[in-house]
Amino acid sequence: MDKVNNENKEFLISRKKNIYEVIIGLEVHAQVTSNSKLFSSSSTKFGAEPNTQVSLVDAAFPGMLPVINEFCVKQAIKTGIGLKAQINKRSVFDRKNYFYADLPQGYQISQFKHPIVGEGTVVLDMPNGQKEVGIERLHLEQDAGKSIHDVDPQNTMVDLNRSGVALMEIVSKPDLRSPDEVNVYIKKLRSIMRYLGTCDGNMQEGSLRADVNVSVRKKGTDKLGTRCEIKNVNSIKFMQMAINYEANRQVDLIEEGKSIAQETRLFDTKKNETRSMRSKEDAHDYRYFPDPDLLPLEVTDNFVELIKSEIPELPDEKKKRFIEKYKLSPYEATILVSDIETSKYFEEVIKNSDIKLATNWITGELFAVLNNKNLEIADSPISAKNLSKLINLIKDGTISGKIAKTIFELMMDGDKDPQTIVDEKGLKQQSDPKALEDLIDKVIADNPDNVKEYKSGKEKLFGFFVGQVMKVSGGKANPQLVNEILKKKLK
Amino acid sequence: MNDIVSQKLTELVQNVKERKISSEEITKAFIDRSNKSKTLNSYITENFSAALQKAKKFDEKPNLDLKLPGIPIAVKDLFCTNGVRTTAGSKILNNFTPTYESTVTQNMWNDGAILLGKLNCDEFAMGSSNETSFFGNVQNPIDKDLVPGGSSGGSASALAANITPITIGTDTGGSIRQPASFTGTVGLKPTYGSCSRYGIVAFASSLDQAGPMSKNVKDCALLQEVISTYDSKDSTSIDFKRNNYSSELTKNIKGKKIGIPKEYRVDGMPKEIETLWSKGTQYLKNCGAEIVDISLPHTNYALPAYYIVAPAEASSNLARYDGVKYGFRSNGENLIDMYEKTRSEGFGDEVQRRIMIGTYVLSSGYYDAYYLKAQKVRKLIKNDFDEVYKKVDAILTPSTPSSAFKIGENSNDPVSMYLNDIFTVPVNLAGLPAISIPAGVDDKGNPLGLQIIGKHFDEQNILNIAYAMEEKINFKNKITDWWIK
Numbered sequence: 001m002d003k004v005n006n007e008n009k010e011f012l013i014s015r016k017k018n019i020y021e022v023i024i025g026l027e028v029h030a031q032v033t034s035n036s037k038l039f040s041s042s043s044t045k046f047g048a049e050p051n052t053q054v055s056l057v058d059a060a061f062p063g064m065l066p067v068i069n070e071f072c073v074k075q076a077i078k079t080g081i082g083l084k085a086q087i088n089k090r091s092v093f094d095r096k097n098y099f100y101a102d103l104p105q106g107y108q109i110s111q112f113k114h115p116i117v118g119e120g121t122v123v124l125d126m127p128n129g130q131k132e133v134g135i136e137r138l139h140l141e142q143d144a145g146k147s148i149h150d151v152d153p154q155n156t157m158v159d160l161n162r163s164g165v166a167l168m169e170i171v172s173k174p175d176l177r178s179p180d181e182v183n184v185y186i187k188k189l190r191s192i193m194r195y196l197g198t199c200d201g202n203m204q205e206g207s208l209r210a211d212v213n214v215s216v217r218k219k220g221t222d223k224l225g226t227r228c229e230i231k232n233v234n235s236i237k238f239m240q241m242a243i244n245y246e247a248n249r250q251v252d253l254i255e256e257g258k259s260i261a262q263e264t265r266l267f268d269t270k271k272n273e274t275r276s277m278r279s280k281e282d283a284h285d286y287r288y289f290p291d292p293d294l295l296p297l298e299v300t301d302n303f304v305e306l307i308k309s310e311i312p313e314l315p316d317e318k319k320k321r322f323i324e325k326y327k328l329s330p331y332e333a334t335i336l337v338s339d340i341e342t343s344k345y346f347e348e349v350i351k352n353s354d355i356k357l358a359t360n361w362i363t364g365e366l367f368a369v370l371n372n373k374n375l376e377i378a379d380s381p382i383s384a385k386n387l388s389k390l391i392n393l394i395k396d397g398t399i400s401g402k403i404a405k406t407i408f409e410l411m412m413d414g415d416k417d418p419q420t421i422v423d424e425k426g427l428k429q430q431s432d433p434k435a436l437e438d439l440i441d442k443v444i445a446d447n448p449d450n451v452k453e454y455k456s457g458k459e460k461l462f463g464f465f466v467g468q469v470m471k472v473s474g475g476k477a478n479p480q481l482v483n484e485i486l487k488k489k490l491k
Numbered sequence: 492m493n494d495i496v497s498q499k500l501t502e503l504v505q506n507v508k509e510r511k512i513s514s515e516e517i518t519k520a521f522i523d524r525s526n527k528s529k530t531l532n533s534y535i536t537e538n539f540s541a542a543l544q545k546a547k548k549f550d551e552k553p554n555l556d557l558k559l560p561g562i563p564i565a566v567k568d569l570f571c572t573n574g575v576r577t578t579a580g581s582k583i584l585n586n587f588t589p590t591y592e593s594t595v596t597q598n599m600w601n602d603g604a605i606l607l608g609k610l611n612c613d614e615f616a617m618g619s620s621n622e623t624s625f626f627g628n629v630q631n632p633i634d635k636d637l638v639p640g641g642s643s644g645g646s647a648s649a650l651a652a653n654i655t656p657i658t659i660g661t662d663t664g665g666s667i668r669q670p671a672s673f674t675g676t677v678g679l680k681p682t683y684g685s686c687s688r689y690g691i692v693a694f695a696s697s698l699d700q701a702g703p704m705s706k707n708v709k710d711c712a713l714l715q716e717v718i719s720t721y722d723s724k725d726s727t728s729i730d731f732k733r734n735n736y737s738s739e740l741t742k743n744i745k746g747k748k749i750g751i752p753k754e755y756r757v758d759g760m761p762k763e764i765e766t767l768w769s770k771g772t773q774y775l776k777n778c779g780a781e782i783v784d785i786s787l788p789h790t791n792y793a794l795p796a797y798y799i800v801a802p803a804e805a806s807s808n809l810a811r812y813d814g815v816k817y818g819f820r821s822n823g824e825n826l827i828d829m830y831e832k833t834r835s836e837g838f839g840d841e842v843q844r845r846i847m848i849g850t851y852v853l854s855s856g857y858y859d860a861y862y863l864k865a866q867k868v869r870k871l872i873k874n875d876f877d878e879v880y881k882k883v884d885a886i887l888t889p890s891t892p893s894s895a896f897k898i899g900e901n902s903n904d905p906v907s908m909y910l911n912d913i914f915t916v917p918v919n920l921a922g923l924p925a926i927s928i929p930a931g932v933d934d935k936g937n938p939l940g941l942q943i944i945g946k947h948f949d950e951q952n953i954l955n956i957a958y959a960m961e962e963k964i965n966f967k968n969k970i971t972d973w974w975i976k
Binding site: 097295 | 571577579584587589590591593688689690691692693695696697723724725726727803804806807809810811813815816817826830850853854855858862
């Protein structure tokens, strides 16, 4: 397996004479943030005891009928707007028929021919610039229950808590070309939905999963190759691994002169390989037809306009504003807007403090801590208010950047006010020129040999003197002043 | 005062309101009669002791403002009844007891009625003779060898035999009107969306509609008034202004324009039905109505379209009976084996036939040719009706192409069985209301019905027409109580 990364950072696979590019399309299943299910009033709370959030509708009791949850419709439209997509005023719920133990109705209610959302676009911020990925459609559908095979040796257990939970299936065009783009695409989708509050994007809890369609073709050709669909991959890392494996497998087949069978495959995370699940011939015939229990879904212009008015500033616009208003670099802006909570935190900090310092402290120290402790920014041990105070202490010269790092560590214990820490520990920066002069005089007096060498031209030694002064001041000496005074004294 | 069980619903209500009879007396009388009539096999599940208790309770503190005060009523076993077994006439639901109540039956209990029992029907309402029921066929009180019609055969039989003062059925392609016609009773299929489908075991969702079956038009109007409500639990329920059908009932139909569709004059239709139809037309004229010849050109295609659409929906609606969650399960080697055994042992032949037809017409490669085409035909049939309703207020047709046939006569010939629905299915496809009223007898003395088809939401109008005709026809059902020794 040999990957070629040329200067454009293209993801290509090369063999003997041929170079292949990889074509990827994703079908992302995003759980709609909603307290109740798509067609029933059962709770959607994650982690409840099995079969405790199941209504008669969810369990498909005789005579039970689905009633559409208006909030979920709103959420789907909101997401559509966030994807800059066509909102279809009329959409139709269809039945997708198949038998499975965790599918109580014997069909899934989905949207087949007439989805609620049509074509849209997502912009990816790649290291070498922006890339647009087309959205084919977004439709609403209900989730199935869960089959549990490893609890009882004889039987499969079924948990219907998920049964009927609203999902948005977001289908991309085959515009993705690398595992890196997939990574950025998923993160961007998640970011947009979190901004909108339409999906929490929690992959551990299964709120975001994807079917990954992969095909390969010789670089420079236009015709799409035969694709394979890798079902139900639930982490970005696994998606990337699966794509890597699958693309190479397909290239190998072509190189061997074999053809690729259109099929559905599974990704085995333990063996890091994809395996055939069913061929095209064995594909289910889902016998889609409009669900006669539900009338076509019709939304008015007013309804859509009302939702539009509730759309917050989205990552792309926010990024643009951050760059223009706060003079951030595109890179910094991308990081700060990627998560809505981060952007809120940032804007809270800079209300009363220096933008440049705030950017550095948030993307540097704070992110490191959050990463280490595996925390979301909303649960940050240091509040925006106190970080802003810390930055002001640096800016007005009360403390040095170095001392600030010490204080930052101390602040984490109960979100302490940095001023209190400075006062308690006597960490205030020594900026009194007279006092500093005394310190410097002492250092000069104590190191006559070094002074001589310095004056004879060994200017590197300047750093030594700064270090000595800082040392005797206990780190509190104002480094800028120390520099200035030292330079004068050593002339 | 008449013998209790032969009283009409409105008489019973009147007598209860005037404190002439108690709910307990009525309930006892119908239970007695039911017990003597077991041979008809009208019931699947009896609810007699609970009914009697409820009747006593009602009498302790009778609320006489209710529309069905303390009236015991047996219902088709397709309505889910809380705490009372509901089978849909199928082995697969043989052991199923719902924990919930259908909206239609709830409306009846809310208005004072008491559940007497669950009545036999074709399995999942798929049949025209009540012979597909897992619980055995039902006899027609008219003659022991005759079917009562179907699928609401138990309901029709029980009603005609005075086992219940009134009843409800469901009508997907004629399942209320055809048995009403076969038993000399009245049956109304309301506008689609008039009665909630919540809690009714589904056959074909876009066609199913519950409705009253009664001994006369007035009773029918009263029960329709009770059961028809807008229900947010059924997305296809329609919030339209419902009349007080019984109090607004009038025989004055002067000036009403009634259409006679030429396409309903089918080949091989018995002479008596022709005659009956002409007589009915004459009665209408006598009432001051105007008769208009009309054409519903796509009528011929209704039956084939129906037998695509209904099985298609049924094949999907019945997928939930898989042995996993409730109902009958036959153990298997694995999941697929369990499904196959459960469904082949749990469903009868006719249900399996329709599941297969439905699965076939929805399959990829056949969908366009069958299901989609049938939907287009359905649209054309609707258009036919819309077109004629610009000229007429209602339509008069025979209810069925024959009187009740013999038990076993059609049971091995699905196609001739399906032909029974020829006059009733167009109404379901178009979602219209229609009522069948007894209008005469054939040469063997067996009842025949006429059907009045109305505009959407125009139940009041067809009830009025039926009411006016009923008086002129003055039909008397000849039931000899042969089954009571």
